[in-house]
Amino acid sequence: MSLRPTLDFLLYNWLNAESLNQRERFADHSRETFDAVFDTCERIAREKYAPFNRLVDTQEPHFDGETVILPQATHEAHKAYAGSGMLSAAQDYDEGGMQLPYTIEAAANCFFAMASVSIGSSLLTKGNANLLLVHGTEAQKEVFARNEFAGRFSGTMCLSEPQAGSSLSDITTRAVPDGYDFEAEALGPRYRLTGNKMWISSGEHELTENIIHLVLAKIPGPDGKLIPGTRGISLFIVPKKMVGADGQLTGVRNDVALAGLNHKLGWRGTTNTLLNFGEGKYPVDGAAGAVGYLVGKPHEGLRCMFHMMNEARIGVGTAAVMLGMAGYYASLDYAKNRPQGRLMGPAGKDAAQPQVRIIEHSDVKRMLLAQKSYCEGALALELYCARLVDEQHTADAQAADDARLLLEVLTPIAKSWPSEWCLEANSLAIQIHGGYGYTRDFPVEQYWRDNRLNMIHEGTHGIQATDLLGRKVLMEGGKGLALLAARISATIERALQVPELATYAGALDKAVYQVGAVTKAAWATGNPQDALANAVPYMQGFGHTVLAWIWLDVALATLRSDTTKSIAATAGKMAAVRYFYHYELPKIGAWFQVVSDRDLTCVDLPEDAF
Incomplete structure (x- = not known):
């Protein structure tokens, strides 16, 4: 089967993506240009990615003592992807981009993800460069972000540490000022970093000329001690190889060393690394620490x-x-x-x-x-x-x-x-x-x-659920949750006018009411431990409600596009809606019940009971 018909329906019949061309930024585009992008990406995915999905799974990256070796197919796939212009597809013309809507870029990248997610499509590189376009200096944008969009450099995000995992407040990587240096100052205040980062995707390879690490580290306080919690965390650009203000490599290796490759259950075609910053293997200018440039303000x-x-x-x-x-x-x-x-x-x-x-x-x-x-x-x-x-x-x-x-x-x-x-x-x-x-x-x-x-x-699910129930649904006085409920209610009102969908609309209306009620019940005592003890069941019920809404909205578009209901795909979509409402949406009652009750079964159980 082909993904294309499903994408086309969702983009053009449901989301009306073609109407984006009426906006000034996308005025040069049309459905024809969008489809041309899809044609290109579908072809590259079919020719350069899909045939090698099993190969990159069985021929894992390995380190020969100097470099990380990847199959030639990975190099060819990366070259084809970069050559397609997809790294900068949504960027301004002035940045060398196509000014594509992000909706189209996201849809186009689906072809690569389905063909071989293990080979990848430079997701972190684009995220790295996009961050620098927002928070970096003009020099940082020019030297790092634009070379990432061009495919010369690739990017990572370095957050986790072996002893801290996802608890960023406990990171111990430190950054100390390096003193004044005119060349360095052109790229931002220069620091020396020491520490270890774990689970760094694409942290070491030879696919590009350079790897640009974005590293979270703490700047010591006046007493030389790290500030506890997340308040002291700053962000730094730490290139694998030193770069001049002209964007050219200087020939000097930065003090970022591969400490090991993690051998994973899946995504085996992508290197996953433990990196040591400032261990002294590649000293720069005879001084200790990896050179990093501050992004934004300290802390x-x-x-x-x-x-x-x-x-x-x-x-x-x-x-x-x-x-x-x-x-x-x-x-x-x-x-x-x-x-x-x-x-x-x-x-x-x-x-x-x-x-x-x-x-x-x-x-x-x-x-x-x-x-x-x-x-x-x-x-x-x-x-x-x-x-x-x-x-x-x-x-x-x-x-x-x-x-x-x-x-x-x-x-x-x-x-x-x-x-x-x-x-x-x-x-x-x-x-x-x-x-x-x-x-x-x-x-x-x-x-x-x-x-x-x-x-x-x-x-993890626990982190996302805590973010959802502990922050997102409460922020700005619950305005975001209320706005989402209003969007869902608008879909319900439309669906109530369609006989085939009226029953589903009623079920969704009850589910939305439950979301609001359970959110209030979770926070009834004002105690975060009570509220967040069952954050994951809350997120599961919330997620099922959102998906029920999405399917109902898609169903409206389906019946609008095929009024005679004569197309096989219409029968398939309507059966999926029926399945979701009959088999899946009823599950939310059990999830929401423990949240409403502020059930502390898991919280109260002592560890020796296990």
Whole structure:
């Protein structure tokens, strides 16, 4: 199956992405230019990514003592991706970009994620460069960001540390001023960094001329001690190789050393590293510490880094969707071609009767429909969030602020919901393959392994759930939550006028009411421990409500586009809606119950009881 018809429907029939061309920034574009981008990306993904997905899984990166070795196919894929212009697709013409809507860029990147998420499509490089365009100096933009967009340099984000994990308040990497140096000052205040960073994707390779690390570190206080908590965190550009103010490499290696490669369950084609900063292996100017340039103001590093983290979270959600979609397509193809067993009933007892294809069995249909409802619904959610990014940057002031608030609330869902439920889709794909699903003769086991990492990438479920219930739904007096509820209510009002959808609209209306009630109940005591004890069930119920809304809105577009309901794809979408409302949405009651009760079963259990 091809992803293209699903993307085309969601973009043009549902989100009306073509109307973005009416905005000044996108005035040079049309559906024809959008489709040309998709044609190019689909071709590169088909030729340079998909054929090598298994290769990069089995030929993991290895270190020969000097360099990290990756398969030649990875080099060719990166070269083709950079050559396509997709690294800077959404950037200004003045930046060498195409000024594409982010909605179109996000959709185009789906082809690469589905073909081989393990090879990757430089998500972190774009996030790194985008952060510098917002928070960097003009020199930092010129030397680092623009060379990343051009494909000369690549980028990382360095947050976690071995002893701290996701608890950024406990990081110990330190940065001390390096003194005045005219050449260095041109790139920002220069510091020396010492410390260790863990789980750094693409932290060491030879795919580009240079690697630009964005590193969180603490500047010591006047007493020489690190400031506790997150208040002391600053952000630094730490290049692998030293760069002059003209953007050219100086020939000097910065003191950033590979301490080890992490060998992962999935995403094996992407290097994942432990990096030592300032260990003395590559001293610069005979002094200790890796050279870094301050981004923004001291002690505001976390605020700057959130710009990249939020972008990365939507990217992780999209990767999870496309891995789920790849598994769905593979298991659908298998189910259509695999004969096994006979249908229930008198004829089914006759062994002389020919076997039926497994897609004719009701339970296999159930598993396929579950995958379809999870993956196509989650894809719609990610594209909706991408459209909000365009609204935030190009709409009028009120619409832009609304988009900002909606993104704040939806980002934890956009990251975590696909990471959980599209992983479940991959599990169902293995189930449909039966015993063959566990073997490397079929791709579905790799899709599951690759997708399992997305539940952890860019913040676990617990972190996202705490962010959602502890901050996002409360911020600005709950304005974002109220705005989302209003959007959902508008969809409900439209759906109530359509006989086929009225029952679903009523069910969604009850679910939205439950979200509001359970949010108040969670915070009734004002005690964060009471409220957040069941933050993950809250996020699961919230996420299912959001996906039910997305599917209802898509259903409205489906019936509007095919009034005779004669197209097979229409039947498929309407069946996915029915499945989600009948099988999935009822689950929210159990999740919300423990949140409303402020159930402390997990909080109160002493560790020796385990």
